[in-house]
Amino acid sequence: xxxxxxxxxxxxxxxxxxxxxxxxxxxxxxxxxxxxxxxxxxxxxxxxxxxxxxxxxxxxxxxxxxxxxxxxxxxxxxxxxxxxxxxxxxxxxxxxxxxxxxxxxxxxxxxxxxxxxxxxxxxxxxxxxxxxxxxxxxxxxxxxxxxxxxxxxxxxxxxxxxxxxxxxxxxxxxxxxxxxxxxxxxxxxxxxxxxxxxxxxxxxxxxxxxxxxxxxxxxxxxxxxxxxxxxxxxxxxxxxxxxxxxxxxxxxxxxxxxxxxxxxxxxxxxxxxxxxxxxxxxxxxxxxxxxxxxxxxxxxxxxxxxxxxxxxxxxxxxxxxxxxxxxx
Amino acid sequence: xxxxxxxxxxxxxxxxxxxxxxxxxxxxxxxxxxxxxxxxxxxxxxxxxxxxxxxxxxxxxxxxxxxxxxxxxxxxxxxxxxxxxxxxxxxxxxxxxxxxxxxxxxxxxxx
Numbered sequence: 001x002x003x004x005x006x007x008x009x010x011x012x013x014x015x016x017x018x019x020x021x022x023x024x025x026x027x028x029x030x031x032x033x034x035x036x037x038x039x040x041x042x043x044x045x046x047x048x049x050x051x052x053x054x055x056x057x058x059x060x061x062x063x064x065x066x067x068x069x070x071x072x073x074x075x076x077x078x079x080x081x082x083x084x085x086x087x088x089x090x091x092x093x094x095x096x097x098x099x100x101x102x103x104x105x106x107x108x109x110x111x112x113x114x115x116x117x118x119x120x121x122x123x124x125x126x127x128x129x130x131x132x133x134x135x136x137x138x139x140x141x142x143x144x145x146x147x148x149x150x151x152x153x154x155x156x157x158x159x160x161x162x163x164x165x166x167x168x169x170x171x172x173x174x175x176x177x178x179x180x181x182x183x184x185x186x187x188x189x190x191x192x193x194x195x196x197x198x199x200x201x202x203x204x205x206x207x208x209x210x211x212x213x214x215x216x217x218x219x220x221x222x223x224x225x226x227x228x229x230x231x232x233x234x235x236x237x238x239x240x241x242x243x244x245x246x247x248x249x250x251x252x253x254x255x256x257x258x259x260x261x262x263x264x265x266x267x268x269x270x271x272x273x274x275x276x277x278x279x280x281x282x283x284x285x286x287x288x289x290x291x292x293x294x295x296x297x298x299x300x301x302x303x304x305x306x307x308x309x310x311x312x313x314x315x316x317x318x319x320x321x322x323x324x325x326x327x328x
Numbered sequence: 329x330x331x332x333x334x335x336x337x338x339x340x341x342x343x344x345x346x347x348x349x350x351x352x353x354x355x356x357x358x359x360x361x362x363x364x365x366x367x368x369x370x371x372x373x374x375x376x377x378x379x380x381x382x383x384x385x386x387x388x389x390x391x392x393x394x395x396x397x398x399x400x401x402x403x404x405x406x407x408x409x410x411x412x413x414x415x416x417x418x419x420x421x422x423x424x425x426x427x428x429x430x431x432x433x434x435x436x437x438x439x
Contacts, residue, residue, distance in 0.1 A: 141404060184399065191402030195372070199402055241339075 003309035012249050015140040018301050020067075023260040025073040025273060025322065026051070026059055028085065028266065030320075032077040033110040036136075036149045037181065040277050043050050043077040045113035051265040058292045060091050066297055071261050073260070073322065075102040075273065080119060093129045100132040105160035106153055116135075118207060120163075124289055126169040132177045134216070135161075140203040141291050144185040162208040170211040181324075183218045187230060187239035189246060189317045190217035193325040216324030219243075221274050221313040243312035251319025254326030269291045271305045273292060273322070275311075278305045338389045363397075372401035379408060381416035 009016060028051040032043035064071055072092045074253035078283055079085055079101060092099050108122050126133055134275040137157055138148045154263075161178070166175035182202060197215035204210050220226050221238060230236035261282065269290040270276035281289045283306070284299045317324030345352030363374050376396040382390030398408050 139404070143405060158419045186399075188396050189400050191372075191400055195370070 003183055003244055003312060003325045005307045005309055005311040005315075008244075008247050008312070008315075009307075012252075012253055014249060014256060016052065016252060016305060016307075019258045020302060021069055021261055021297065021300050022260065023071040023073050024059065024063060024069050024263060025075060025260055025316050026263045027075050027077070027273065027276060028056070028079050028083045028088070031078040031081045031113065032104070033107050034078070034104060034150055034153065034206050036225075037229060038148055038185075040224050040226065041077060041275060042277070047077065049077075049265045050082055051084070051267075053084055055265070055267040055292060056088050056253055057262075058094070058267065058295075058313050060088070062292060062295050063097055068297070069097075070137045071079060071098045071100060073100040073102070078104050078107040080107050080122060081114070086125065088130060089125075089129050093131075098132065099129065100134055101126065103133045103135050104271050105137070105157040106149075108163060109156050109250060121294050123163045123169070126164070127169070127176055128204065130176065132179065133164060134179045134181060135163075135168060136181045136183070137200075138183055138185055140200045140207075148183075148185045150231060158208045160206075161204075161208075161212070165210055170213055175263065177213045179214050179216055181216045183220055187220070187235045187242070188227070188311040190219060190320070190325070193217040193318065193328050202211050214324075216322075217320070218322075219313045219316055219319070220318035220323065221310050223274060223310050224277055228240045240309065242311065243316040246316035247312065248315055248319060248327055250316060250318070251325075251327040254319055254321070254324065255314050256321035256326075257312070260322070261300060265290055269295075269300070271303075274310055275306055275308075277309065280308065281308065333388045335388075335392060338435050339391060341389075353403040370401070372398070375401045376403055376407060380411040383412050384415040384419060 001157065027041070030041055030047035030049040031041045032039075032041075033045060035044035061073075063072060072087065074085070076082070080103065082088075089099055089101070103122070103126070107119050109120070113120060128227070134155070136149070138145050142154040145157065145258060146152065150240060163169065164178055167176070169178040170175045182190060182196055182200070190196070196217060197325065198214050200212070204212070222236065222243070223228060227236065230239050257275075260272065262270040262273045262276045264270065264276050268276075269282045270280065271282050282300070282303055283289050284303055285316070290303070314320050314326075318328040341354075341400070342352075344355075363378060369377075375394055378390065379394040379398055382394050394409070425438065
């Protein structure tokens with residue numbers, strides 16, 4: 001079977017050029033307190049990659065010079081485990097940027113895997129800087145969550161949500177935003193984002209007394225750890241067939257790489273976090289690979305986005321992005 | 329040795345149109361309209377009904393397909409298992425209610 005993403009675009013006369021760069025998504029470390037079975041970053045407590053202080057300063061300089069880039073989206077690994085994390089957030093908020101942190105919840109309760117330091121300060125820290133917290137919770141029940149993220153993760157995630165709620169996250173009266181992320185626990189597509197959000201809201205409130213603001217549904221990308229699982233279990237081809245059959249042109253129009261760029265821990269620039277993990281570095285029209293150390297906004301806007309078969313994950317069904325469904 | 333019910337054969341469902349395309353087209357249109365859209369019942373509710381029927385009819389293709397469909401419409405494992413119990417209890421009830429016929433006939437035979 002041919003999973004040529006660009007052929008799908010050509011067949012429908014779709015031209016997916018960059019529209020903007022309004023978000024700088026920065027992966028500051030692959031170190032994580034968890035080792036989830038689906039993780040496209042292959043993050044774990046054994047990883048050592050860390051963004052250098054110089055690269056973080058460069059990101060801040062780029063943010064300062066470009067008011068068009070309104071959002072800093074900090075990811076990992078567990079980005080809170082980077083020694084420069086807190087200062088990065090503080091400086092970005094001083095620049096009046098909207099700061100999002102991809103926070104896995106359990107890192108609040110697990111000690112730092114390298115230093116043993118407590119991370120319990122995080123809810124107050126996030127609240128003080130009005131960080132938007134974006135947290136994976138694959139389901140509103142233990143069974144699926146622990147299957148994907150490890151035994152005991154669901155209970156710890158609920159406790160971490162309680163701590164975030166206690167400082168104002170997720171409450172109607174508060175400006176502090178807690179977004180949850182759903183992704184399927186296997187090779188199938190997410191349910192409709194709206195109906196699943198209603199289920200999460202009802203069940204989490206009724207059974208655990210916790211609240212959140214919105215739910216983003218994301219599709220599992222057929223790369224790295226999840227791809228290996230698909231290959232080993234003989235499910236790769238059926239999954240790719242499913243993604244291909246569910247290609248949705250409306251979702252394609254809304255893919256996140258048209259308005260976001262992703263930065264690796266070494267400063268290289270990518271069209272998205274998935275391309276980063278596949279080491280498909282973004283390049284200008286002249287073919288020169290892009291990095292934050294020679295950042296040029298117009299070059300980025302004029303680039304051709306690099307696509308691969310994994311992009312079928314972002315265009316299947318209601319679509320998928322770091323901000324959830326794109327065609328619902 | 330090959331066996332019946334190869335899971336990849338589900339992909340060949342469309343081949344039922346090979347010698348009767350018009351009828352197959354009618355069927356698939358009807359099938360899509362019933363199961364693929366929210367109506368008076370949601371797609372999730374329809375998927376749970378279909379999962380129960382799949383078990384009652386003992387169709388491995390349908391069990392695979394509707395387990396996935398249940399997950400893709402947001403059903404949880406408790407709801408899915410309960411749907412199977414509905415199928416099971418209906419089958420048990422259907423068997424047991426026929427004992428009324430047995431008792432009717434018994435009364436006729438016994439002096």
